[in-house]
Amino acid sequence: MTETKSLTLNGASHTNGKAHTNGKIKVNGDVQPNEQLVDAFADGTVAISANTPELVPGLVDQVASLGKDVNLQDHKDRSTLLEAARxxxxxxxxxxEAMIRYCWSQATLYAALETGVDLDVFAVLSKDEKPKTATDLAAATGADPVMLARILKHLAAMGVILExxxxxxxRTGISSSLSMKRYNDAYPCMTNCITAGVLALPAQLKKDSYANPSNGKDCAFQRGFNTDLHFFEFMKANPEIASQFNNHMSAYHQGRPSWMDVGFYNVPSLFPNVEQNDVLLVDVGGSMGHDLSEFRRKxxxxxxxxxxxxxxxxIAQAKIMQLHWSIEAMEHDFFTEQPIKGARAYYMHSVLHDWTDDHCRKILTGLVGAMKRGYSKVLINENVIPDTNAYWETTSLDLIMMADFASTERTEAHWHRLVESAGLKITKIWSAQKGVESLIECELA
Ligand SMILES: C[S@@+](CC[C@H](N)C(=O)[O-])C[C@H]1O[C@@H](n2cnc3c(N)ncnc32)[C@H](O)[C@@H]1O
Known part of the structure; x- marks a missing residue:
């Protein structure tokens, strides 16, 4: 196969200075028809041939070499191999095949997972290593055995459980985690307050002539959930859904490097001149206190x-979950005056990405008013989207933000603009690895 032909089955790729675009090949700036690619479109072979065949040999080698010495206990080792395999x-x-995966398997797998969570079938399946029949599991959960057998077959076909x-x-690791509320609440949470907004995004964008969404009270979320409420008003009106959301917040970043780990941010740099009665950290919009609990532990x-x-x-839910005694819980709306003055650091994790720049400026300006010059810092723990090679977890979250909040994940330039417009300056951005929120350290400008 010639070089040109090896590239013909993909819409746009580049090799040896030749850029390929749908059915055409660009050589030295001139676009000429690429006959093989035109043929592949005409007879449909493009749809039934490997997506990017020219990448396969290199990726096979990469997977083989990474797999040889992989240490599965090492997060970076394991995730590098996983990304290469993906x-x-x-x-x-x-x-x-991609069409079937996107269009058939994702929604149906989701339905099977959420049904399994609701039935608590994963707890029964995962209580020991012994295989269990669909009939056993139906008897234990009260489900119709014929219906459950169909759900289980799909879960096995998709790798959630082992046949x-x-x-x-x-059981598998996934099925065991699905028996834990902190993890399994993600499924009803997405159905109850996220996914309908995402599915309504195309229609909403079309209605708005493809403008970037900027009104959290009139975006795909309201269309998808048939409500006038902003996401957080909707949470207030639906405490059970809010509890699922808060559990999901406490679970989604588990097992990844955290800004407070040694080697990430310089945590001890916060300690000098902080007396026992001084406030070291205020976790603004800190949900159930999971980040402060982790900080206390570490x-x-x-x-x-x-x-x-x-x-x-x-805060009421956080108190029920029994916060560590040393963490003080305080009701506070971050659009009102910050009551804790002169803290060493005001910390916010995945808070600003919920809001448009105008709202973020209000939140940040509120902190500016409480800060002590030369002492207080703002620590923003958020994604910094790189200019190239953005990670799929981050881009997924960005589109969730677009759909359900009319807000955004931000690039480094965007963070600088936003922070500076609120009277702060970024002193340093500390990052670990792809897909992990950075720590953006700010001071008064
Ligand atoms: C995306 S969650 C992030 C929670 C937590 N920081 C974390 O990373 O897991 C955003 C948080 O902001 C809180 N929040 C929303 N509006 C708020 C407001 N006006 N004042 C204070 N907190 C608010 C929500 O209740 C929620 O806990």
Whole structure:
């Protein structure tokens, strides 16, 4: 196969200075028809051939070499191999197969997962290593055995559980995590307050002539959930959904490097001159206090007080979940005056990405008014979208933000603009690895 032909089955790729665009090949600036590609479109072979065949050999080598010495306990090692394997799947998969995966398997897998969570079938399946039949599981959960057998078959086909025989299954790591509320609440949470907004995004964007969404009270969320409420008003009106959302917030970043780990941000740089009665950290919009609890666990001897702030209904839930005694919980609306003056650091994790720049400026300006010059910092723990090679978890979140909040994940230039417009300056951005929120350290300008 010639070089040109090897590239013909993909819409746009580049090799040896030749740029290919749908059915045409660009050589030295002139666009000429690429006959093989034109043929592939005409007879449909483009849809049933590997997606990017030219990438396959390199990716196979990469997976083989990374797989040889992989240490599965090492997050970076394991995730690098996983990403290479995922890229290999994307390169090998045909457009038809991709279509079926996107259009059939994702929604149906989701339905099967959420049904399994609601039935608590994963808890029964995962209580020990013994394989269980669909009939056993139906008897334990009260479900119709015929219906459950169909759901289980799909879960096994999609790798969620392991098939050990006809209608017989065994637990996996995924099924075990699905028996834990902190993790399994993600599924009803997405159905109850996220996914309908995302599915309504195309229609909403069309209605708005493809403008970038900028009104959190009139975006795809309101269309999808048939409501006039902003996302957080909707949470207030639906405490059970809010509790699922808060659990999801506490679980989604588990197992990844955290800004407070040694080697990420210089946490001890916050300690000098902080007395026991001073406030070391205020976690603004801190949800259930999971970040402060982690901080207390990792920095037992840190001086000063830790204060958790969030809306009243969230603080009430955090108290029920039994915060560490040393964490002070405080109801506070971050659009009102910050009551804790002169803290060493005001910390916000995944808060500003929920809001448009105008709202963020209000939140940040509120902190500016409480800060002590030369001492207080604002620590923003958020994604910094790179100019190239953005990670799929981050881009997924960005589109969720677009759909449900009319807000955004931000690039480094955007962060500078926003922070500076509120009277702050970024002193340093500390980053770990792709897809992990950075720590953006700010001071008064
Ligand atoms: C995306 S969650 C992030 C929670 C937490 N910081 C984390 O990273 O897991 C945003 C948080 O902002 C809180 N929030 C929303 N509006 C607020 C307001 N006006 N004042 C204070 N907190 C608010 C929500 O209740 C929620 O806990």
């Amino acid at each position: 890229s290999l799947v994307y390169a090998l998969e045909t457009p038809r 050990t025989g006809p209608n017989e299954y065994r 920095w037992r001897d840190a001086p000063g007080r830790l204060v958790l702030q969030d809306l009243p209904e969230v």
